[in-house]
Amino acid sequence: MPSLQSLRRKIASVKNTQKITKAMKMVAAAKLKRAQERILAARPYAHQLREVMSNLSQRVDRSSHPLLSRRDGNMLELLVVTSDRGLCGAFNTNILRRSAEFLDEQRRQGKQVSVSLIGRKSIDYFKRRDWPIRQEWPGVFDRLSFEHALDIGQNVVSQYHAGTFDHLYVVYNEFKSAMQQEVIIEKFLPIESLHEAQADDTQSIGGGYLYEPDEGELLETLLPKHFEIQMYRALLESAAAEQAARMTAMDGATRNAGELIKKVTLFYNKTRQAAITKELMDIVGGAEAIQ
Amino acid sequence: MANPPVAVTAGKILLEVVTPDHRLLSQEVDYVSAPGSEGDFGVLPGHCHFLTTLRIGELQYRIGEKTEFMSVLWGFAEVTPKKVTILAEIAEKAEDINVERAEEAVKQAEEQLERGGLASEVKEAQISLEKARLRQKIAGRLHQRGAHS
Numbered sequence: 001m002p003s004l005q006s007l008r009r010k011i012a013s014v015k016n017t018q019k020i021t022k023a024m025k026m027v028a029a030a031k032l033k034r035a036q037e038r039i040l041a042a043r044p045y046a047h048q049l050r051e052v053m054s055n056l057s058q059r060v061d062r063s064s065h066p067l068l069s070r071r072d073g074n075m076l077e078l079l080v081v082t083s084d085r086g087l088c089g090a091f092n093t094n095i096l097r098r099s100a101e102f103l104d105e106q107r108r109q110g111k112q113v114s115v116s117l118i119g120r121k122s123i124d125y126f127k128r129r130d131w132p133i134r135q136e137w138p139g140v141f142d143r144l145s146f147e148h149a150l151d152i153g154q155n156v157v158s159q160y161h162a163g164t165f166d167h168l169y170v171v172y173n174e175f176k177s178a179m180q181q182e183v184i185i186e187k188f189l190p191i192e193s194l195h196e197a198q199a200d201d202t203q204s205i206g207g208g209y210l211y212e213p214d215e216g217e218l219l220e221t222l223l224p225k226h227f228e229i230q231m232y233r234a235l236l237e238s239a240a241a242e243q244a245a246r247m248t249a250m251d252g253a254t255r256n257a258g259e260l261i262k263k264v265t266l267f268y269n270k271t272r273q274a275a276i277t278k279e280l281m282d283i284v285g286g287a288e289a290i291q
Numbered sequence: 292m293a294n295p296p297v298a299v300t301a302g303k304i305l306l307e308v309v310t311p312d313h314r315l316l317s318q319e320v321d322y323v324s325a326p327g328s329e330g331d332f333g334v335l336p337g338h339c340h341f342l343t344t345l346r347i348g349e350l351q352y353r354i355g356e357k358t359e360f361m362s363v364l365w366g367f368a369e370v371t372p373k374k375v376t377i378l379a380e381i382a383e384k385a386e387d388i389n390v391e392r393a394e395e396a397v398k399q400a401e402e403q404l405e406r407g408g409l410a411s412e413v414k415e416a417q418i419s420l421e422k423a424r425l426r427q428k429i430a431g432r433l434h435q436r437g438a439h440s
Contacts, residue, residue: 041312041314042312044309044313045312045378048376051369051376052378055369209339209340209342210340210341210342210343211342211343212327212328213329213344218342218344221344229311232311
C-alpha cells in the first residue's frame with residue numbers, strides 16, 4: 001500500500017500537470033483564433049484563383065507552359081507539412097501515417113520517391129526512415145508569413161524545372177472546424193485543372209475567350225502566383241489545424257487530470273481513514289489490556 | 292472543390308472582389324468598369340469570356356442608379372457572362388480610404404522623387420505616388436457624389 005505522503009505527492013504532481021495543460025489549452029485557443037481568421041480570410045482568394053486557373057488551363061495547350069505540361073517521368077516528391085511542436089493529439093501521427101502509406105504505394109507502382117519536410121515533427125520521423133530527404137524547413141510555423149510560402153514555393157518550382165522530380169504531392173491537415181481536421185493529399189505539380197471532365201462547360205463557351213495581354217504572358221504571371229497562393233493556403237490550413245488539434249488534446253488532458261485527481265484523492269482519504277481507525281483500535285485495545 | 296453554377300438574377304452580374312487578405316465584395320451589380328492592363332474595360336451582363344491582368348486603377352460598379360468606387364492595385368480579372376471576378380493584390384472601397392494617409396504618402400513620395408536616389412528607391416516612390424494619387428482620386432469621388440445629392 002502506498003504511503004500517505006507518496007499519495008499527497010502524487011496529487012500535487014497531477015495538479016501541476018493539470019495547470020500546465022490548462023494553460024496550454026488557453027494559449028492554443030488564443031492562437032487558434034488568429035490562425036483561423038487568417039485561413040478564413042485567405043481561402044476566398046485561393047479558391048477564386050484556382051477557379052480562374054482551372055478555367056484557363058482547360059482552354060490552353062498544356063504543353064505551352066512547364067508548370068502545366070504533364071511529364072512521363074516516374075520521379076515523385078511528397079511535401080509533408082507537420083507542426084514544429086508536439087502535444088497536439090493525433091495531428092502529426094495522422095499525417096505521417098498517411099505519408100508512409102502513400103509513399104509505400106507509389107514505390108510499389110515503380111515510382112522513385114523523395115520527401116521534402118516542413119515542420120520539425122516530420123523531420124524527426126523521416127530521419128529514421130529510408131526515404132530520401134531532399135529538403136527540410138524547420139521552424140516555419142513560429143512566425144508564419146507569405147514569405148515562407150514564397151521561399152518554399154520557389155525552391156520546389158526550381159527543382160521541378162530542373163527535373164529533380166516530375167510530380168509533386170503535398171500532404172497537410174486541412175482545418176475543418178475547431179474539432180475536426182482532415183488529412184489531404186493534393187497534387188500540386190503539374191497544375192491540374194479542377195473539373196477536367198466537364199466538357200459541356202467548355203462547349204458552351206464556344207471557344208470565344210479573350211485574353212489581355214496574350215495567353216502566354218497571362219500564364220507566365222498567373223501560374224507562379226497560383227502556386228504560391230496554394231502553398232500559402234496549405235501552410236495556413238496546417239497552422240490553424242495544429243492549434244485546433246492542440247486545443248482539443250489539451251482540453252482532454254485537463255479533464256483526464258481532473259479525474260485522476262479525484263480518484264487519487266478518494267483513495268488518499270480512504271487510506272487516511274483506515275490508518276486512523278487502525279490507530280484508534282490500537283489505543284482502545286491497549287486501554288482494555290490495562291484494565 | 293466543385294464549381295457550382297452561378298445563380299444570378301437575369302440582367303445582373305455577380306461581382307466578386309477578393310484580395311489575399313479577405314473577400315471584399317460579393318454582390319449583384321448592373322455594370323462594372325475595371326482597369327485592365329491594356330486599358331479600362333466595361334462589363335454588362337452577357338459579356339464574353341475574358342481574362343486580363345489589372346494595373347493600378349479605379350474599379351467602378353453600378354447598382355441601380357448608384358455608382359460605387361473602389362481602388363484596385365494589380366491582380367487579375369476574369370469575366371464570364373454572369374460573373375466578374377477581381378483578384379486584386381490590394382483593393383479598397385472608396386469609403387474605407389484614409390485620405391490623410393494618402394496625402395501623407397503623396398508628400399513623402401514626392402520628396403523622395405525630388406531627392407532622387409537609387410533606381411530602386413525612385414521606382415518605389417513612383418509606385419507609392421501612383422497608389423496614393425489613386426486613393427485620393429477615389430476618395431474624392433465620394434465627395435463629388437455627396438455634393439450632387
